[in-house]
Amino acid sequence: MSWSPEAPYNDLPPIPPAQNLETVSVLKKLVTARAELSGLNEALVSLPNPSVFVNSLALLEAQASSEIENIVTTTDELFRADTHRADASAATREALRYKIALFHGQERMRQRADLMTVGMAKEICSEIRGTETDIRQGEGTYIGNPVTGRRIYTPPVGRQVIEEKLQNWEQFMNAATDLDPLVQMAVAHYQFEAIHPFDDGNGRTGRVINGLMLVAKELLREPILYVSQYIIQHKNEYYRLLNAVTKSGAWEKWIIYMLHAVEATARSTRLKIKAIQQLQEQFAEQLLADIGPHYPVALSDVLFEQPYCRVRDVVDGCGVSRPTAVKYLSALADAGMLAVQRAGRENLYINARFMHILRSPDADLSADS
Incomplete structure (x- = not known):
């Protein structure tokens, strides 16, 4: 039976097809x-x-x-x-x-x-x-x-x-x-x-x-x-x-x-992974400068799980109090590392440079091939 776009293709052949696929x-x-x-x-x-x-x-x-x-x-x-x-x-x-x-x-x-x-x-x-x-x-x-x-x-x-x-x-x-x-x-x-x-x-x-x-x-x-x-x-x-x-x-x-x-x-x-790693290093330097050497290592993970972050994400991810989480995020926002956007009754902290990397085509990330 020949194939027609108008008719149900009940004769669809099984796979693998009977021909050389690795030409x-x-x-x-x-x-x-x-x-x-x-x-x-x-x-x-x-x-x-x-x-x-x-x-x-x-x-x-x-x-x-x-x-x-x-x-x-x-x-x-x-x-x-x-x-x-x-x-x-x-x-x-x-x-x-x-x-x-x-x-x-x-x-x-x-x-x-x-x-x-x-x-x-x-x-x-x-x-x-x-x-x-x-x-x-x-x-x-x-x-x-x-x-x-x-x-x-x-x-x-x-x-x-x-x-x-x-x-x-x-x-x-x-x-x-x-x-x-x-x-x-x-x-x-x-x-x-x-x-x-x-x-x-x-x-x-x-x-x-x-x-x-x-x-x-x-x-x-x-x-x-x-x-x-x-x-x-x-x-x-x-x-x-x-x-x-x-x-x-x-x-x-x-x-x-x-x-x-x-x-x-x-x-x-x-290339995105490489660019994100480089941005993480910049964040680590900023955290060291603004917060000191005792900030939780998990903070970087929380900030790079996705570009939008809430205070409670830091509380849950880092095991710190809410005031401490606010202090960390506010320090990064004051340093220009995070943007702040109001959502209902809470703030969302936006890792805008992370978002840029995720959206960017290859040419904007690296000359590395």
Whole structure:
């Protein structure tokens, strides 16, 4: 049966496809992608407290991945809402659920000895959507052209059909295969998007799984490789190449696209970590000058978990009294290291230079390559 965008693709072939996926061009791109990924992991492992960076980087991915689905919020809105949710917009709250889903998936993966399962995908999608999610029922789901609305792809229908294809996807995700893990990730990502198992949240769920898979394959210590910003910048190409795999089995170009995304994102994230480390050193010097040598070491961690900080974050994170926490934050604000913004009945202390690094393109961070 030939594929048609108008008809449910119940004949979606199982993975892996019966063709050579690691062509010469793919292998060449694998060399540079793996090198950047290894550099990122080394930068992460060298950090005394990697978890300090994970929260902020997860929020960046939450924003970008949501934007792909036209759920738009700003970086400032998202970071502010992560600290003070009272005035968060619906789009911002939805983007925040992406971060919760990522951390939930990471914890579930650890509990299941690094296995990626259909059940985990359901849980991740449920967290993203904020409602219990199961395999979609009935027909009517399709992918349309965002400009014309014309149907460009109709995923499989029928619970049994979808479940069978998901079982094949799960087996491939956890298989002992000779394929490079990055190639395996690219193939699995296409298949998940093509199955489109849920009524909503498929794209975001698939992108959470990408990061978790790299941890499961021991390529990264933490799921901090977030390709969504790259996809936003090359969104038309992303959908064109997904469709080309469906129409003509054009796996090579799709895999190379995903390897480009890994390479560019790993490099960008490594540069951000380097710039953040340098800023942390400047903060340490300022703390020493303003507070003295006896400030809690955990204070730096609190200030770099994300750009917005409350007094009680310092109280909880450093084990100090509220007056002491206020003294620390006020000293940094007086020195120009933190900005102050009123939120209801409390102050938010903003690490503006940290925020700048998180938002900045590579060229604004470092000439290092």
